[in-house]
Amino acid sequence: MTRESTRSVEVSGLKREFKSKSGPVVALDGVSLDVGEGEIFGVLGPNGAGKTTMIRILSTLLLPTGGAAKVMGFDVEHEPEKVRRVINMASGAEKAGYDFISAKRNLWFFSQLYGMPSALAEKRITELSETLGLTKYLDRKFYALSTGYRQRATIARAFINDPKVVFLDEPTIGLDVMTARSIRDFLRSEASKNGRTIMLATHNMAEVEAICDRVAIIDKGKIIAAGTPEELKRRLGAPALVMEVSPPPKDLEMLRLVAGVKGFTSSADDERELSTIQVVVESDAASKGALDAMTASGHKVVASWRKEATLEEVFVALVGSGFKEREEEVGS
Amino acid sequence: MKARALVRLWSIFGEPLWIVVSIGFPVLSSLALSLLYYSIGAGNYIGFAVLGGVMVAFWGNVLWSMASQFNWDKQEGLFEIYLTSPASITAILVGMSVGGIVGTVPTAVIVTAIGWVLFHPAVAASWGAVAITFALTLASLYALGMTLSSLYLVYGREAESMNEVLQEPVSMVSGLYFPSVGSLSPFPFALQIVVSLIPLTLGMDALRQSLFSSPGFVSLWVDLGALAVMAVAFLAIAAFSLKALEMKGRRDGTISVRIR
Amino acid sequence: MISFRSLFASAWMGIQHDLAWTSPPAALVLRTVAPFASAMTVSIIYWFGVTHSGLTFDPARLAFILVGSTLYAHVASYAWVPTIAIAEGKNLSVFPHIYLTARSTALYVAGRALSSFAISSTTSLAALAVAYYVLSGFLQTTIILTITPASLLMLAVALFANIPAALGLGYFLGAYSLYASKFEWSLPGYVAGLLMVFSGALFSTSILPWGVSTVASYLPFTLFIQASRDALIYGNLGDYLTSLGLCILGGVGLLLVSLWVYLAAERRARRDGVLDRRLA
Ligand SMILES: Nc1ncnc2c1ncn2[C@@H]1O[C@H](COP(=O)(O)OP(=O)(O)OP(=O)(O)O)[C@@H](O)[C@H]1O
Numbered sequence: 110m111t112r113e114s115t116r117s118v119e120v121s122g123l124k125r126e127f128k129s130k131s132g133p134v135v136a137l138d139g140v141s142l143d144v145g146e147g148e149i150f151g152v153l154g155p156n157g158a159g160k161t162t163m164i165r166i167l168s169t170l171l172l173p174t175g176g177a178a179k180v181m182g183f184d185v186e187h188e189p190e191k192v193r194r195v196i197n198m199a200s201g202a203e204k205a206g207y208d209f210i211s212a213k214r215n216l217w218f219f220s221q222l223y224g225m226p227s228a229l230a231e232k233r234i235t236e237l238s239e240t241l242g243l244t245k246y247l248d249r250k251f252y253a254l255s256t257g258y259r260q261r262a263t264i265a266r267a268f269i270n271d272p273k274v275v276f277l278d279e280p281t282i283g284l285d286v287m288t289a290r291s292i293r294d295f296l297r298s299e300a301s302k303n304g305r306t307i308m309l310a311t312h313n314m315a316e317v318e319a320i321c322d323r324v325a326i327i328d329k330g331k332i333i334a335a336g337t338p339e340e341l342k343r344r345l346g347a348p349a350l351v352m353e354v355s356p357p358p359k360d361l362e363m364l365r366l367v368a369g370v371k372g373f374t375s376s377a378d379d380e381r382e383l384s385t386i387q388v389v390v391e392s393d394a395a396s397k398g399a400l401d402a403m404t405a406s407g408h409k410v411v412a413s414w415r416k417e418a419t420l421e422e423v424f425v426a427l428v429g430s431g432f433k434e435r436e437e438e439v440g441s
Numbered sequence: 442m443k444a445r446a447l448v449r450l451w452s453i454f455g456e457p458l459w460i461v462v463s464i465g466f467p468v469l470s471s472l473a474l475s476l477l478y479y480s481i482g483a484g485n486y487i488g489f490a491v492l493g494g495v496m497v498a499f500w501g502n503v504l505w506s507m508a509s510q511f512n513w514d515k516q517e518g519l520f521e522i523y524l525t526s527p528a529s530i531t532a533i534l535v536g537m538s539v540g541g542i543v544g545t546v547p548t549a550v551i552v553t554a555i556g557w558v559l560f561h562p563a564v565a566a567s568w569g570a571v572a573i574t575f576a577l578t579l580a581s582l583y584a585l586g587m588t589l590s591s592l593y594l595v596y597g598r599e600a601e602s603m604n605e606v607l608q609e610p611v612s613m614v615s616g617l618y619f620p621s622v623g624s625l626s627p628f629p630f631a632l633q634i635v636v637s638l639i640p641l642t643l644g645m646d647a648l649r650q651s652l653f654s655s656p657g658f659v660s661l662w663v664d665l666g667a668l669a670v671m672a673v674a675f676l677a678i679a680a681f682s683l684k685a686l687e688m689k690g691r692r693d694g695t696i697s698v699r700i701r
Numbered sequence: 702m703i704s705f706r707s708l709f710a711s712a713w714m715g716i717q718h719d720l721a722w723t724s725p726p727a728a729l730v731l732r733t734v735a736p737f738a739s740a741m742t743v744s745i746i747y748w749f750g751v752t753h754s755g756l757t758f759d760p761a762r763l764a765f766i767l768v769g770s771t772l773y774a775h776v777a778s779y780a781w782v783p784t785i786a787i788a789e790g791k792n793l794s795v796f797p798h799i800y801l802t803a804r805s806t807a808l809y810v811a812g813r814a815l816s817s818f819a820i821s822s823t824t825s826l827a828a829l830a831v832a833y834y835v836l837s838g839f840l841q842t843t844i845i846l847t848i849t850p851a852s853l854l855m856l857a858v859a860l861f862a863n864i865p866a867a868l869g870l871g872y873f874l875g876a877y878s879l880y881a882s883k884f885e886w887s888l889p890g891y892v893a894g895l896l897m898v899f900s901g902a903l904f905s906t907s908i909l910p911w912g913v914s915t916v917a918s919y920l921p922f923t924l925f926i927q928a929s930r931d932a933l934i935y936g937n938l939g940d941y942l943t944s945l946g947l948c949i950l951g952g953v954g955l956l957l958v959s960l961w962v963y964l965a966a967e968r969r970a971r972r973d974g975v976l977d978r979r980l981a
Pocket residue numbers: 127128129134135136154155156157158159160161162163974
């Protein structure tokens with residue numbers, strides 16, 4: 110892909126360290142990525158991976174401690190005013206707004222801070238709230254809105270100034286399926302308007318598969334994979350081998366030794382006394398190797414089949430398989 | 442209950458800076474009013490301003506840390522936890538009071554020390570009576586605080602604003618800085634009777650009598666008796682209305698209503 | 702004009718936010734109660750102290766105290782608004798978004814302070830008027846205040862002239878709450894208390910010891926209260942203009958320094974990532 114002239118976000122070697130009582134915490138550890146104009150770019154990663162930190166840096170709320178980033182060609186560290194003129198951001202977890210002021214007046218307030226003429230602001234508020242299904246609730250005080258509508262108002266606010274780049278941190282967190290879907294539709298349609306770029310951090314795989322053009326998976330402050338969802342699945346995950354094994358193995362060390370096995374997850378079914386093991390493999394040879402290794406270790410493979418990996422599986426395989434492992438890391 | 446008191450104390454003493462911050466108004470306002478007495482040539486009454494500074498610390502603590510505390514807790518979602526815990530809310534409030542009193546003592550000591558060093562106010566005290574009076578005044582004041590918290594429970598952010606509205610007028614009519622009841626009071630007799638319903642008023646009257654031997658509204662013993670009655674009465678009202686409001690809250694679903 | 706719009710919208714939001722918890726007229730009335738009560742307290746202290754110490758009651762002195770007490774409360778009530786606007790903004794998560802819309806949140810803070818100035822000018826003057834009538838009736842004296850169109854105009858000019866100084870104080874306090882987000886709720890007590898002692902509100906700054914009295918007498922707030930007294934009590938135009946001029950001069954100086962401090966604190970806050978940190 111040649112996005113040379115049309116990159117809206119360019120990140121290179123971005124680092125951020127926080128000081129904390131128990132020593133420095135590295136939230137971002139040399140992240141590099143590019144986002145093209147008009148793209149919806151997803152950022153996936155486990156809790157504490159550094160997603161929010163990256164969004165805060167790109168939206169000029171936080172300075173990096175190393176590396177550089179540009180948004181629409183402006184350096185976030187040295188030209189924050191220019192960046193702010195072309196961006197906006199929102200966090201689904203926060204739902205910013207003045208409690209005792211109506212949703213409409215909250216939106217109007219922000220439009221004024223962006224210096225929009227009132228007539229234009231009114232028009233924009235009407236449009237946004239229509240597409241977001243907020244119209245009926247515009248005159249309610251912010252605190253009296255339900256979580257979902259507060260979130261719609263928050264998202265409307267993030268588009269109020271017609272930004273070229275919008276950063277969203279978990280925009281659909283805590284929403285019912287239908288509302289989340291309508292917000293996704295909204296994002297999709299907004300991104301297709303005059304080359305608007307949307308960068309969103311999320312935990313929702315369906316969201317990524319549904320609307321993201323490209324994705325980066327970050328873990329412990331580093332990008333561990335990037336590409337289109339299809340690419341990720343193909344390159345890292347497909348095909349997957351699923352096998353039902355009896356009795357449930359105590360550990361899966363033997364799979365680690367098989368060449369071409371990229372990762373695995375397992376779930377035990379105590380009633381049927383078997384384990385379902387998913388193995389992400391590089392090739393058919395690796396599948397065969399995995400089956401052989403399992404049999405060789407004295408387990409019976411009751412059934413096995415091939416399956417296209419979902420993004421979730423790719424994610425789990427890349428990032429780690431369970432709490433235990435992560436807790437140990439956190440503890441260390 | 443003990444736990445609540447301890448929590449309050451931890452949060453105060455675990456953060457030494459907190460003391461520096463909370464002494465601001467009591468120290469400075471009592472300093473300003475002492476200087477006012479001094480500047481008009483009534484230096485013999487400076488003790489009233491110092492005593493006022495001490496008591497305003499407790500009164501402020503009652504309003505801001507007791508009365509509106511439940512409202513804060515409610516917003517933080519803590520209140521639901523209290524409710525579902527087996528301890529009675531009244532007990533929790535009593536715990537908070539004890540914690541609040543102990544936590545305010547350093548402020549009171551600093552106000553007294555500064556007033557003493559700068560002005561040497563004349564004191565003619567019977568210390569035993571002062572101790573009893575002080576204890577009873579605080580008891581009735583914090584019992585009032587409990588009643589207020591139970592009332593504020595039904596309100597949300599209004600509680601904050603009500604505090605702001607209440608703080609100054611109550612300070613004035615209860616005579617924190619000058620005698621608002623008795624022969625020295627500028628108020629008409631009827632008003633003196635009305636303001637005596639605020640425990641702080643008779644408490645201040647009794648404190649002035651026992652500390653400065655200044656002429657009181659009623660005799661010290663009547664003051665003390667009335668304070669004891671009020672302490673019990675406010676405690677009863679608080680317990681009763683907490684129960685009632687808890688029931689109401691559960692029925693109307695307002696207990697877990699948070700603004701965000 | 703991006704800045705004028707921002708300022709206006711912020712002031713509008715300030716008024717809404719300050720008065721929205723009940724109906725606006727009721728909120729205004731309730732906001733008059735506190736300054737009225739504290740004006741009554743200090744006036745009664747004067748009356749009580751004088752009458753029970755065998756001194757003569759001086760209505761001009763009472764006027765001095767009455768004017769001073771309502772005006773220091775006025776300054777205190779809008780000088781700490783920046784602090785609260787920031788703390789509240791962080792709590793409601795709006796603050797970072799305000800930061801992202803403009804070059805600096807200083808404009809928003811100014812708007813909030815100005816709206817509070819408008820509210821508090823109304824309520825303090827109402828408190829002064831009510832206290833004046835109540836005390837006149839109560840103590841059966843004539844408190845010596847000159848109320849003419851000219852004196853009121855002079856008072857109004859003084860109120861406006863004090864804005865730079867109060868805003869300056871506001872930015873200092875705001876710089877603190879941008880950064881530390883814990884104790885700002887007790888700052889108003891400090892501000893009110895300091896003004897009570899050092900701005901000549903209740904007694905002449907000359908009774909303060911050592912160099913303190915000199916410094917206090919040149920504080921813009923002291924000069925503001927003095928100018929207001931020149932307008933309402935003494936009626937000396939020359940003194941009034943001197944106090945007013947010095948008040949503006951000192952105020953503008955204070956404003957420039959504190960704005961610089963605020964902007965530096967804002968940059969530091971971005972570096973340390975506290976702009977969007979909510980209270981614990
Ligand atoms: N102000 C701070 N001080 C210290 N550490 C911080 C600070 N902010 C973030 N961190 C740390 O930086 C790391 C990355 O945090 P970040 O919020 O970016 O993660 P995230 O990917 O958004 O996680 P989540 O999915 O839970 O939202 C975490 O280890 C976090 O504890």
